Amino acid sequence: MATPYAKLPAWADYGLIPLINLFVAFAVAGLVVLLVGESPVQAATLLIKGAFGSGAGIGYTLYYATSFIFTGLAVAVAFHCGLFNIGGEGQAYVGGLGVAIVCLSFDSVFPWWVNFPLAILGSAAIGAFWAMIPAILQAKRGSHIVITTIMFNFIAASLMVYLLVGPLKPMNSMAPQTRTFAQDAWLPKLDWLLEMFGATIRSTPLNLSFVLALVMAVVVWVLIWRTKLGYEIRTYGFSPKAAKYAGIGEARIIVITMMISGALAGMMALNPVMGDQHRLQLDFVTGAGFVGIAVALMGRSHPAGIVPAAILFGMLYQGGAEISFVMPNISRDMIVIIQGLVILFAGALEHMFRPSLQAALASLAPKSMGMNAAKREGA
C-alpha cells in the first residue's frame, strides 16, 4: 500500500522539517527549564551566547562539532548501506589507540605534519578493524549488526581500561593514561582562524582535525554519490535483492562499508587525543559515538546536513556547559535532557509533522508535489 501522502519538495524535506523539529524540541525543553524554576528565555540566551558569543565559545563549539562530524559521517555511511552502526563509540575509542601508538612511537622522530597522516592511518585502521568484526559476523553468520556493534562498545571500553591501567601507563604514574606526547605529535590549533574573524581569545581546543572533518565530509559525499562503490552501497542499502540481482556481493559490500564507517569513527579520536589532550585518557570519547547517530539522523545522512547538525550539537554541548555554570538549578543532566529532546524530535519523531506539512503544502502549491501517489494506488 502506497503512502497516501505525496512527496515533499526538497527545500521542505531538508530545510523546513528539521527546523520545525528543532523548534519543537526547544519549546519542550523550555517547558522543562520552566518546571525547574528558571527562565527558558534566559536559558536560551545563555545557550546561544555560550556557544557563539565569544571566540572561546565558538572554539569549543567547533571542537565538539569536529568529533560529531566524524561520528555522524560514520553512522551515515553505514545508513546508506542499510546498516545501523551503533558501535561508533567503541570504534572511536579504539581509534584512540591508533593515534596513541603513532604518537608515542614517533613523537620525537617526525615533525607533526608527518605524524598527522600516520595518526590518521592508525586511527582509521584500528577503527575499521573494530567495525570489521561485527560486519563479518553479520555477513557470514547473520548476527545482527546492531547487537554486535553495541557489544563491541563494551569490549572496546574494557580493552582500553586494561591497556590504560596496564601496558600503556607510564611507570610510577597513578593516572590511567599514557604519557603526554612530545610537541611534535600535537596538532596545530586553529586559534588564528578565529582571530581572523576578529575574535580575541584565550586558547581553545579547536585544532586542525576540524579541517580534516570537513575534508572527510566532502570525501564521503564523493564516495556515496560519485563512485561505483557508493552506488553499490546505496543499491544494497535500498534493496539487498536488487543488489544481488546486480551482481553486488553481499558480504563484500557489508564488510567494506562497515570498515569505512569504522575508519571514520576511529578518526574522531584525532580531535581530542592529538588535538587537545595530547595523551590517551580513559573515556575520551564521552558519548560522541552516540551523538553521531543523532547527527546522522538529523542531517538526513547527507554530509551537507551532517556538518550543520554536528555544529548544533556542538553548540548544545558548549552552551549547555555555560547554562549549568550560570544556572545552578540546571545541572549537566538537564543538558542531557535537552539533547535527548532534540534527538527525539529530530530522529525518532522525524515523521510527526510531515503529514500535516504535506497537506498544507498540497493545498498551497499543488504543482510542487510528487505525481506518483495515485499511480501506485491504482489497481
Add this chain to the structure above:
Amino acid sequence: MAPAAIELKGINKSFGAVHANRDIHIEIPKGTIHGIIGENGAGKSTLMSILYGFYQADSGEIFVDSKKTEIKTPNDAIAAGIGMVHQHFMLVENFTVLENIILGAEGSQLLNAGIARARAELHRLEKDYGLEVDPDAVIEELAVGLQQRVEILKALYRGAEILILDEPTGVLTPAEADHLFRILRMLKDEGKTVVLITHKLREIMAVTDNVSVMRQGTIVATRKTAETTVEELAELMVGRRVLLHVEKGEPKPAEVKLSVKNLTVKDSRGVTMVSDVSFDVRAGEIVGIAGVAGNGQSELLETIAGIRKAISGSVLLDGRPIDVTGAADPGELRDRGLAHVPEDRHHVGLVLPFEENENAMLGYHDDAKFLNGPFLNIEAIRADAREKIQKYDIRPADCRLKTANFSGGNQQKIVLAREMEHDPGVLIVGQPTRGVDVGAIEFIHKQLIAMRDGGKAVLLVSVELDEIRSLSDRILVMFDGRVVGERGPDATEGELGLLMAGVEAREAAE
C-alpha cells in the same frame, strides 16, 4: 431495473496533485455482478478503497440500499453490509479456517460460544453457496483457491450483502477461476450483489451483467455486458484501438543457447521448488513456461540467473556451464550475455528510490563506459539513460526523476531497455507485463518478438496464459516444480489449464 445496492454520486479523491477519482457516478443494481475494469492506475482500487472505508472521498456521496451512508472505516462498511475479498489475502496463515472467520467478530471475550456459533453458520453458508472448505484446516495448508473461498466466507459471515472482489483470479488456475465464477453466480442467484474489479477482459465477458470502464480516474462508460465486445472494452480502457493479438512470423530456431539439465532447487525451508527440470532454449525462439504462480517457475528463473542456488543439476550457457550449485554470479552471467528481466521489478529489477538513470545501469555498473576509474561518469550515465528513454518511449522523459514516480509500464520499460540494449544472447523474462497497462503490453510484446527475430534465445515465464500462448514458440507447463508437459503454440487453453492444474501428472502417477 432492480433498485440500486450501491450508488456513488460525484466521488472525488486526490492524493496531492493526483486526481485519482474524478466525479465518479455509478449505480450498481441489486442482485447483479458488476465488473469494474481499467488499466493499472485508472483508479479502480482507490474507488473500492473509498467504498470499503480505507480512504475517505474528498467529496461525493455513497448510498447503500438507497440510504446515504457514511463509510469512514472498514467497520462502517461491514455494518452497511459490504464485504471485500482482497487481492492479497488478509488471513492469518497459521490459524484454522474457523479461527480466521471469527477473527474480529468473536462475539465475546471467551471464544467457545463464538466458535460454536461460527461453525453452525459456516455449515449453512457452505450448503447455500457450495463454498465447501474444512473449518478445521490450517490456512497455510490450503490451496490458494480455497484460501480465497475462506475470504469470501469471512465476508458472508459478517453479513455481507455486497461483495467486492479485487483482482480475484490473479492467483488461480483457469479451473479454479471457473469455480469461483460459479460461486459468484450462485451468490447472485441468492440476491447478493457482486462487484468484480479486474483488468482481464475475458473475465468480464464471462461472468458480469454490467461493466464500468475506468480510465484516468473517471468512469468513461458503463455497458451491459451482453451488448459489448472485448474490442470495445479494450478501446475504452486505453482510449485507442489496441492490437490484442501479437503479430509474429515463423520461428527460425538455430543452435542451443541455454540448456537446463536435471535442475533441482530447494527453498530456504528445504522444500523442493524445482524438481529435475530439463529443457533447451535455442537461438531465435521463445520458450514459454506456463503455470500457476508458486509452482517453481520463479525459482527456476532465479536459479538460471545466478540469484538462487541449485541443489543439483546443471545449466549450460552457450555450451559452457553456469555454476548454479555454487558461486554463480549474476554480474559474470551478464558479461557472458545472459540478460534477466526479473519477475519482481519493484524489489529486484529496480531500486525505486533511485533516479531513473541510476537504474538504467543497474547490474551493468561495472561497464567501463559508465566509469572513470573508481568514479561514476555521471555525464555518460545520463546520456545513456536519455538514449534509452527515447528509444523505448519511456515517459516522462526525465532521467533524473525518481524511479518510483514512473508508472508500472514505464518502470518495466526501464528494465527492458537496460537488459535488451546490451545485446544479450539469451534473455530470460519473468512476468514481463504484470501490472503493466495495455498500451505498454503491446510494446513489450513487440520488443520480445523482435528479440526472437533477431536470433536471440528468449525464456519467458508468465502466469498470464494468454501471454504465454501468443508469444511462445514452445510452451512448457510447470506444476509442483516439474515440467509436466510441452505443447506447441496452438495448444488450447483447456489443454494447458489441465496441465497447470496437475491433472495429467496426477493421472500418470496413479
